Amino acid sequence: MADPRDPVADLKQIAFLLERALEPSYRVKAFRRAAGTIAALPAAELAQRTAAGTLTELAGVGDVTARCVTESSAGEEPVYLRRLLATEDTPLDESTAAIRAALRGDCHAHSDWSDGGSPIEEMARTARGLGHEYLVLTDHSPRLTVAHGLTAERLEQQLDVVAELNATFAAEAAAGAAEPFRILTGIEVDINEDGTLDQKPSLLGRLDLVVASVHSKLRMPAREMTPRMVAAISNPHTDVLGHCTGRLVTGGRGKRPESEFDAELVFAACAQFGVAVEINSRPERLDPPKRLLRLAVEAGCLFSIDTDAHAPGQLDWQRNGCERAARCGVDVSQVVNSWAIADLLAWTAGRSVPAR
Structure with missing residues (x-):
């Protein structure tokens, strides 16, 4: 036997x-x-x-x-x-595989504290098993009640849980039982209709990384959506602009058209304020569309190739974003989650881009 x-x-x-x-x-x-x-x-x-x-x-x-x-x-x-x-796999082409191999972490993931399906620890251990050095935990902010968004009090409780888990991961690494790994604290904060962020500024300042996304009034006219997005991008707490068009191209929630905004102005603001444009890897989003992704490249933007995972198996969706990045000429040195954790945290703390 x-x-x-x-x-x-x-x-x-x-x-x-x-x-x-x-x-x-x-x-x-x-x-x-x-x-x-x-x-x-x-x-x-x-x-x-x-x-x-x-x-x-x-x-x-x-x-x-x-x-x-x-x-x-x-x-x-x-x-x-x-x-x-x-x-399971379609072989990655050489350029896509090179970007995927360069990624050290994922800057957008959810747990069962908001609308994810699994505990924080399970998400983190899966990310570590995929070879990540870090995972940014970005559960939703309070306004998104349908996703059980985190109030300030619940977010503070989550920070304590993350600290305990990181102590466990550090002990495992010190004992040689696993590779070094760290959960970074974060949030996917709603961009309010006036461009403010849906969480206390003092609490946002305590987080390692903030993803800011539009989740409401997605059909707002471009003349209103553009200043809304630019205001959020100019907020010093914003690090990553999440799924910028809000589109859905397939999936159980049906299709949804892109939000309308002045993309040149929005991406110019991202470049000016050092905010990364997310390349969202979810199959139903694949956001931004390639034409806008190329525009962001031309604007000199930073990028973050993220899964927006809501379950452990979705953490391996980064290949989708890597393929789109390769097709649109994204330089991997401009991808913030290809950076070492110290460089990433230096950037979020003060917009210090590592020398290459």
Whole structure:
């Protein structure tokens, strides 16, 4: 008999690959739920139930997940996992792969503190497993109630949780159990209709990085949207302009047209104030469109290639943004999350761009 595999790890990997492929959330949750149930099971009971074929008697374990656990426990790669792995990747071309390899972190990700689906620790450990040195936690601000946006009080509580997790990651790295990794504190703050930011300035000043995005009145006329965006860009707390057009090109929420604004003026403001333009990698966003991304390149903007992940498997979507960056001539030295963490933090603290 082959040596047993880790059935919990196999179930989690299946969930990760399903998330990355934008499979229905109920399917992803089924594998994550089964992983949680199996992880809590004593080894002896797992072996007994696997041999007796009674895994499906457990809450959260169905026929498909039970079959995966049985195959994994027997030392076999689950058939379900093998099929996903066989169809998961389209090879990256050389220029796209070079940008992806240069990225050290992700500056836009959500947890279950707002509208994400997983705990902070799970998001962070997945990011570390992908080779990241850091992940910026950017849950929503209070105005976005539909996404359970963080009040000032909840955000302060989150900062304490992040500090505790970072202490754990530092200890693991010191013991040689893992590569160095750090969660950076942040927020995806709403840009209000008057261009102000939806959080206390004193609290924004405590964060490592601030992504500012428009989430309301997306059909505002360009004559109103442009000054709204420029006001937010000129705010000293803004580091990254998130998904600038707000468009949706596909997905469960349907399609949504681009917001209208004077792109030349907005990108000129980003260049002037040292604010990075986000290259959002979500398949339903792919924002900004390539014509605007080329315009931002011509304006001399900085960029941040982010996933806007709301689940662990989505953290591997950066390849989408890297492909668009490569096609539009983005210089990787202008991509802020290709910088070492010290350079990134020096930039957010005082707009100091590292020498290249």
